[in-house]
Amino acid sequence: MGKVIVITSGKGGVGKTTSTANLGTALAMLDKTVVIVDADVGLRNLDVVMGLESRVVYTSMDVIEKRCELSKALVKDRRVENLMLLAASQRNRKDDIRPEQMQDICEKLKEDYDFVLIDSPAGIEQGFHNAAAGADEAIIVTTPDLSAIRDADRIIGLLQNEGIEPINLVINRLSATLVRKGNMISKNDVLDILNIDLLGVIPEDTGVIASTNRGVPLVHTERSPGAEAYMRIARRMTGQRVPIPDMREDSFLDQIANWFSKKK
Amino acid sequence: MDNTIVKLRGYKDGLHLIINPKVSLKEVETAIHELLSEMNQSLSGTSIQIDMMTTPLTSDDLKELETHLTKSYDLVVSGVNVLDEKDESPILAAPTTHSISEELSLDTPMHVENAQVVRQTIRSGQTTSCLTGSVILYGDVNPGGEVIASGDIVVLGALRGSAHAGANGRLSSVIIAMDLVPLQLQIGTYVNRPPLGQKPRGYPEIARVGAEDIIIVEEFIKF
Ligand SMILES: Nc1ncnc2c1ncn2[C@@H]1O[C@H](COP(=O)(O)OP(=O)(O)O)[C@@H](O)[C@H]1O
Ligand SMILES: [Mg+2]
Numbered sequence: 001m002g003k004v005i006v007i008t009s010g011k012g013g014v015g016k017t018t019s020t021a022n023l024g025t026a027l028a029m030l031d032k033t034v035v036i037v038d039a040d041v042g043l044r045n046l047d048v049v050m051g052l053e054s055r056v057v058y059t060s061m062d063v064i065e066k067r068c069e070l071s072k073a074l075v076k077d078r079r080v081e082n083l084m085l086l087a088a089s090q091r092n093r094k095d096d097i098r099p100e101q102m103q104d105i106c107e108k109l110k111e112d113y114d115f116v117l118i119d120s121p122a123g124i125e126q127g128f129h130n131a132a133a134g135a136d137e138a139i140i141v142t143t144p145d146l147s148a149i150r151d152a153d154r155i156i157g158l159l160q161n162e163g164i165e166p167i168n169l170v171i172n173r174l175s176a177t178l179v180r181k182g183n184m185i186s187k188n189d190v191l192d193i194l195n196i197d198l199l200g201v202i203p204e205d206t207g208v209i210a211s212t213n214r215g216v217p218l219v220h221t222e223r224s225p226g227a228e229a230y231m232r233i234a235r236r237m238t239g240q241r242v243p244i245p246d247m248r249e250d251s252f253l254d255q256i257a258n259w260f261s262k263k264k
Numbered sequence: 265m266d267n268t269i270v271k272l273r274g275y276k277d278g279l280h281l282i283i284n285p286k287v288s289l290k291e292v293e294t295a296i297h298e299l300l301s302e303m304n305q306s307l308s309g310t311s312i313q314i315d316m317m318t319t320p321l322t323s324d325d326l327k328e329l330e331t332h333l334t335k336s337y338d339l340v341v342s343g344v345n346v347l348d349e350k351d352e353s354p355i356l357a358a359p360t361t362h363s364i365s366e367e368l369s370l371d372t373p374m375h376v377e378n379a380q381v382v383r384q385t386i387r388s389g390q391t392t393s394c395l396t397g398s399v400i401l402y403g404d405v406n407p408g409g410e411v412i413a414s415g416d417i418v419v420l421g422a423l424r425g426s427a428h429a430g431a432n433g434r435l436s437s438v439i440i441a442m443d444l445v446p447l448q449l450q451i452g453t454y455v456n457r458p459p460l461g462q463k464p465r466g467y468p469e470i471a472r473v474g475a476e477d478i479i480i481v482e483e484f485i486k487f
Contacts (some may be wrong), residue, residue: 017324124389130405150388150406150407150408151388153387153406153407153408153409154387154388154408156387157387157388157389157390158389182351193404193406193424195385195404195409252399264421
């Protein structure tokens with residue numbers, strides 16, 4: 001029996017889809033069986049990021065409306081074994097699906113797969129509730145800016161009300177340089193507010209945009225800081241103990257620099 | 265300061281007879297006689313509580329006063345509240361222009377105040393409220409989160425969101441937090457919006473309505 005993890009944020013554009021694609025791929029590379037589910041009905045793009053757009057024949061809507069079997073709707077990834085995608089319908093709206101229907105799909109998928117990752121839409125409405133309906137656990141993705149953190153906080157409260165636990169945090173697009181200059185909220189400040197366990201930090205990485213456009217998740221690229229960060233998170237998700245390296249924001253020199261700037 | 269020896273006030277829990285400190289039993293009795301004979305309405309059978317700021321009367325005096333109130337005015341003394349100096353609300357200790365604050369502190373004998381204990385982080389979009397007393401929170405109040413109390417609010421964590429103490433109008437209510445960096449504070453109808461981007465000062469702080477009818481914030485040391 002696997003587990004269902006919803007990847008969500010509240011705010012749009014913070015990296016939910018990027019994280020779902022990369023973590024799904026990374027877990028499959030670690031020999032886990034994985035399904036990534038696009039729950040962003042009406043605005044599907046997980047298939048695009050995965051480079052699987054042309055292979056999508058059926059969507060979760062077809063499964064719900066019994067036009068096809070669940071197993072038949074799953075699209076096999078082009079590059080890694082054990083990785084499947086369940087696409088979202090583009091013709092439907094988010095409230096065309098009910099939470100019980102999503103829950104049903106999740107229950108069935110986790111019987112056969114180790115990880116079921118749900119790419120949640122932005123917002124706190126029906127689409128979010130559908131995405132979270134079948135989830136055992138959650139990963140919150142936030143960028144280090146106040147509005148994203150505020151929305152993440154709101155979502156954490158809602159997930160806690162649903163009894164979803166654990167809820168872990170991924171901080172995306174952190175730039176050590178900006179933090180050092182005092183122009184970006186630091187990892188510790190984000191953690192201080194959100195007060196949940198940190199699963200990992202993804203640096204700002206121009207490789208992400210390039211990989212999005214090519215339809216090849218970043219984790220296929222070696223020696224990219226973003227890819228390495230996603231691989232570390234995936235290993236943590238499989239239960240390995242992998243330390244979270246300090247990004248230079250907390251280095252010894254920075255502490256001294258910080259100390260001086262506080263004195264002023 | 266008001267120099268009347270006795271005052272009669274009706275509060276939510278009934279009639280209170282408020283006795284000024286530093287007077288003798290004789291003076292109190294005379295004052296009560298004046299007060300009650302002035303009223304053209306009989307208080308016969310009414311239950312009443314006696315409030316004193318400090319103990320001006322000995323326990324023997326008090327007994328005699330109770331007997332006197334029962335015999336002469338047919339009142340039922342249901343309680344005696346002695347408000348020690350240390351129980352005074354901080355508002356009284358501060359310079360203030362509130363002529364009503366003295367009464368308000370008597371309004372709520374501090375000994376038996378209701379408090380709701382909350383062990384949770386109040387996150388954005390969440391509200392915790394207690395309209396029958398104070399809130400004690402073991403956790404943070406995040407931006408977009410809100411705590412409302414008719415009494416005081418004590419946050420044993422960081423207050424980054426909003427807090428509204430004295431929501432029923434009790435201006436002597438206070439807001440205390442380990443880290444007080446709120447988006448907005450409200451006490452009664454007074455609102456305070458601290459400048460944005462404040463950093464925690466590293467010590468607990470208290471917000472209360474001070475002189476000039478504004479919410480003042482200062483280091484919290486003790487009540
Ligand atoms: N770590 C990163 N570094 C640089 N760009 C990123 C990073 N993560 C995401 N992006 C970019 O941000 C945009 C939004 O990401 P996406 O995953 O679609 O967000 P969401 O699904 O939360 O709306 C995309 O263009 C993506 O390439
Ligand atoms: Mg998305």
